[in-house]
Amino acid sequence: MKDSLVLQTNKIGKYFYDPVKFKVLDDISFDVKHGEFLSLVGKSGCGKSTLLYILSTMDTAYEGDLIIDGETLTGKKTDHLARVRNEKIGFVFQFHYLLPEFSCLKNVMIPALKLGKYSHEEVEHRAYQKLDILGIKDEALKPASKLSGGQQQRVAIARALINDPKIIMGDEPTGNLDSKNTQIVFEIFKRLTVEQNQTIVAVTHDNDFAKASDRTIEMLDGKIVNLNKQWD
């Protein structure tokens, strides 16, 4: 299990058409194993965020193939992709994107309620568990807008974890956090890969964060220049 592939890309390419036709991704092919902590680095504008959104199935305008958990997702219907995201992928963004009207607990519960695999009570119990793992169980019933930045980010991670996704994708997940909270988030990610065999794919500018991950892919001008960057 540990060595089987959870994510594969095959010659992914993408164009931007505005203002002029421009190839933003070119010939991206790589594999990610179960339980791997992968970081994507590169200069601003090298296309790493664009790549992440293609991997996340939210962006469907690309060429090449995307295979997640053995299923080719290229060309699938958007409703099906939504289902795949719900079940198999968790997201952590630079900003938390919590729903401000809801309590932290509800924010965490919503994707699980959507999945409909567990009863309402079970979902609530699981949401408490996730918040507990992230050390913010006491804040569960507060409105999401009342929490500090670090706490909000942890709620967002709990939301990403609620359906026990195969892959957790992060777009600068620590970009908006201080070093202490960055450390906490990193620890959590690390623990998830080791203990839960979940896979992390994170785009980051933070070299310390990337260094500490299992593997780092480096990109430049829409191409992969290093599939396993070695740090000095």
Added chain:
Amino acid sequence: MKKGVNLEIALTHILSRKKQTLVASLGVTVGITAFVFLNSLILGFNRFFDGSIFKSMPHMRIYKDDEISKSLASKKDSASVNVVINPKILNKTKNLINPQVLVNEIKHQPDVVAAAQWVTVNLFYISGKSQLNGVASGANIHEADAMFDITSTMIEGDVQNLESVTNGILIGVGIAEKLNIRLNENLTVISSLGASKVMKVVGIFKTSNSITDKTKSYMNLAAAQQLLREGPSYVTDIYVNIKEPQKVTEYKPLFEKITGYKIEDWKEANETFVAAGKTRSVMMRSISAAILLVAAFGIYNILNMTIMQKLNDIAILKATGFSGKDVVKIFVGEAMIMGTFGTCIGLGIATILVNLVSHVYVGGDIGFFPIRFESSIMALGAFVGILVTTAAGFIPARNAAKVDPVEIFRK
């Protein structure tokens, strides 16, 4: 379970912005109130005017139509042409054959409320030197009363008196005033055929129509027949009332088949009136539709604003696995909740309003304000209210479903 979470999100959105929700809902409330109120008004008006028609006119009148004479020489073949032709109305009697049998037959039909044999006489009312021309209806007074509710218009005397007094007459209040005649006094009537008869006034009635009051009288069938110099089997019309006057056209062929005579229904006889009724309905319906449309725009606006403010939320919902359909469900759900809420209050207010207005006394022949409260209008109001708001919510909701999360996250 899935529906549950969409609804939960919709409800939370609505409850977290109570003021806006209330404003949007109140728009619907006003729309639905106007819709129900105006429709009740139309119904009341139409019932009232129909009622006023049926005070002097039956739903159906069965009579013998005039016949036109045929040309004496019949065409030999298609090549020949009749040169001398002079078609004229045949001078035949207008009486119906075997009227009593026909009436009995008609009364046995389902949906027939009343049927009466009828003879109309043009005559002069004479008292001393003064004379007035007018029209008398000869009929069985029981049947006539059942049809036109003469009793309710009586101001002096009694309809029943006509039964016991064979030469009795019920006259309009206008005739009584002009001829200076009081109850139980006599007056002479002379028909257009020259037959004269002394009649005893056994009742005076007053309708809403002054022309009727100045010309109309009721007498026994036999008296009318005598004035026309005809025998007891002479009846020119049979008047028929049915349960639902609006459906009169559907019954017409049936009765034509039963009697074999020509039938004129009240709609034919009052085309102007029917057209006026239709105009009134169209006018009020367009007004209520316009108000509803404004209310729908209220919902549309509020939802559009909500969606603009909630682009981030929509993006994250889509990222975490909500499909476009779910997003549509959420926002249409919001529109429906606001619409249902507004509609319910609107129906409540309309009920109160209709009730209040129906107790306003306008006097005259109208009495209380002619407005009708009916559950079918309520049901229609509820249906239209929820339908319109749902439709209004669907357009912005569909736009929300098209939000591309990638675009939002890249900003």
